[in-house]
Amino acid sequence: EISEDTGLPADMARQLGYRPLRSLLPAPLRDGYGRRRRATDLDAIVIENDRLRATVLPGLGGRVYSLYHKPTDRELLYRNPVLQPAAFALNGAWFSGGIEWNIGATGHTTLSCAPLHAARVQAPDGGEMLRLWEWERLRDLPFQVDLWLPDGADFLYVGVRVRNPHHHTAPVYWWSNIAVPEQADSRVLAPADTAWHFGYARTLSRVPVPASDGADRSYPLRSAHPADYFYEIPDGARRWVTSLDAGGRGLIQTSTDTLRGRKLFLWGAARAGRRWQQWLTEPGTDGYAEIQAGLARTQLEHVPLDGGAEFAWLEAYGPLAADPATVHGDDWAAARGEVAARLEAALPRADVDAAYAAWRPYADLEPKAHLATGSGWGALEAARTGLDLPGTPFDAATLGEAQQPWLTLLRTGDLPATGPLPGPAPVAPAWRELLESARPGPATDYHLGLAQWYAGDRAQAVRSWERALAHGAGWQPRYCLAAAEAEAGDTARAADRYAEAFDCADRPDGTAASGPAARTGRAVLPALAREAVPALLAAGRSEEAARLLARLRPAELTVGRFRLLTAQVLLAQGAADRAREIFDTGFEIADLREGDETLSDTWYAIAERLVAGAGPVTDEVRARARAEHPLPERYEFRMRPV
Structure with a gap:
């Protein structure tokens, strides 16, 4: 929602409505994690000079985990002491801290916890740089991130390139997210007097910087609730954003002008924001805020990239020390001016432009020594199209088990006739055409339905999944048909299909749960149950929902998600007291999504029934329920003002 009095720049208005993501296909969900922590080893690549040391995690989206400044013995980033996955990425697992590279669509990238290709490449100064690259599947675009530290430099250089190898125009999303330490006196500055505010009430409005609604929002802990502030940087102004502590020290990020946007994300000081910080980090440690840089003004936009074209830019990350009295003073223009002057002295704008120009010829250099391997999806696209992308080789050696059925389709015109249905599938138009020409069968029709659904051909997708069932396919097309019924608003039929x-999946052969097929189905039962039970409850079939839950294993029912579902079923059955006992005993939902209010909603629904007894739930009952049954802090995850 956009405030009525908000005048949008023309390019922003166009990009706000330009091809938003309609489906997560073909990205697989990443879940299955918990909250029991243990010491573990992670693959890391370290690059350093005599001034800085950067630690990169190639197996986790290429995250820059640490940027350490040697002369001052300071960590410039928020370095999370734990790797705690949470359901913040578009497809699930994500973790906080460091510098992350977000590509694809609005949100944290589907590659947040995925491996990237990594290799050493010659750097423009004659040394070496670390290249990260991958094929991003939501938009079918290859990208690369080159990191290097020139001798004697206090700044980490990062060259980024996103290419569109297709004939059609593609929507592009890119934001570099930088987690920085957050204390009461941390201040975030950018060269702007206004910003676009977007909170979890889902309203976009233009506000003054730094103060709005009676508080100085440049200090993250002076806001109560989580919010985004996208800075409106004037055309021609140098792009930068920084977070400085009480002594005027911190990290600054700057770039060439292509990366135009800058943003502050803050959790706020209210109870829910603090709870999320504890959830994502180690209790008792300082929290973090995020300063960010992107291709557009806001993260609600996607930028068109013509076929055969590319976006490329250079970023620089390093320490900044400014006069604390000025940067924390009441004169915002003076504070910004102090930062701009110190940045220009430490890293002139002309030097950044020169570094970008020097890097451009090296972006096409072939990697010398491979350090880590990403997915085989880029190699599959290379096999289909013959693409040759200098600098980012997608070698056939990276093709794995997930790509083999699709290689068979390419080479023979048909998917394999035997074996389980292939897993993560390509859904782009070219693959749909191949599937339409293939011999009908359970795998072909199931995957053709996915490609049709992705393209928006809902009716055709349903027909393909019905044909897959006629060919003897298992639970997968039934699940897809359930999702189709749910989207169409047919609650009863959706519940039938989910069940x-x-x-x-519980009895794949229709008679007995045994053998390899049964073991495969058994593994997906919890995932199916977490969608089937809410669908049955929405259809008013609580007894059936209870029976379905009872078919899970006892250990599965102890998982937080199923403790919540059990409480919801009990509430629907009229046993509010037993539902409340589950909450009082305590549980955690490891994969609770950002902005999900199901815990507080269920708590208050139970409280209302306890107060109302057998009577109706009136406004008076609701007020009493909230007064007599306050939400415990452990269940407070609401990110909007309440």
Whole structure:
């Protein structure tokens, strides 16, 4: 929602509505993590000079985990002491801290916890740089991130390139997210007098910087609730953003002008923001805020990239020391001016432009020594199209088990006739055409339905999944048909389909749950149950929901998600007291999504029934329920003002 009095720049208005993401296909969900922590080893690549040391995690989206400044013995980033996955990425698992590279669509990238290709490449100064690259599947675009530290430099240089190898125009999203330490006196500055505010009430409005609604929002802990502030930087102004402590010290990020946007994300000082910080980090440690840089003004936009074209830019990350009295003073223009002057002295704008120009010829250099391997999806696209992308080789040696059925389709015109249905599938138009020409069968029709759904051909997708069932396919097309019914608003039929998918996975051969097929189905039962039970409850079938839950294993029912579902079923059955006992005993939902209010909603629904007894739930009952049954802090995850 956009405030009525908000005048949008023309390019921003166009990009706000330009091809938003309609489906997560073909990205697989990443879940299955918990909250029990243990010491573990992670693959890391370290690059350093005599001034800085950067630690990169190639197996986790290429995250820059640490940027340490040697002369001052300071960590410039928020370095999370734990790797705690949470359901913040578009497809699930994500973790906080460091510098992350977000590509694809609005949100944290589907590659947040995925491996990237990594190799050493010659740097423009004659040394070496670290190249990270991958094929981003939501938009089918290759990208690369080159990191290097020139001798004697106090800044980490990062060259980024996103290419569109297709004939059609593609929507591009890019934001570099930088987690920085947050204390009461941390101040975030950018060269702007206004910003676009977007909170979890989902309203976009233009506000003054630094103060709005009676508080100085440049200090993250002076806001109560989580919010985004996208700075409106004037055309021609140098792009930068920084977070400085009480002594005027901190990290600054700057770039060439292509990366135009700058943003502050803050958790706020209210109870929910603090709870999320504890959830994502180690209790008892300082929290963090995020300063960010992107291709557009806001993260609600996608930028068109013509076929055969590319976006490329250079970023620089390093320490900044400014006069604390000025940067923390009441004169915002003076504070910004102090930062701009100190940045220009430490790293002139002309030097950044020169470094970008020097890097451009090296962006096409072939990697010398491979250090880590990403996915085989880029190699599959290379096999289909013959693409040759200098600098980012997608070698056939990276093709894995997930790509083999699709290689068979390319080479023979058909998917394999035997074996389980292939897993993560390509859904782009070219693959749909191949599937339409292939011999019908359970795998072909199921995956053709996915490609049709991705393209917006909902009716065709449903027909393909029905054909897959006629060919003897298992739970997968039934699940897809359930999702289709749910989107169409048919609650009863969606519940039927979800229950059928669960039954099919529980007894794949239709008679007895045994053998390899049964073991495969058994593994997906919890995932199917977490969608089937809410669907049955929405259809008013609480007894059936209870019976379905009872078919899970006892250990599965102890997982937080299923403790919540059990409480919801009990509430629907009229046993509010037993539902409340589950909350009082305590549980955690490891994969609770950002902005999900199901815990507080269920708590208050139970409280209302306890107060109302057998009577109706009136406004008076709701008020009493909230007064007599306050939400415990452990269940407070609401990110909007309440």
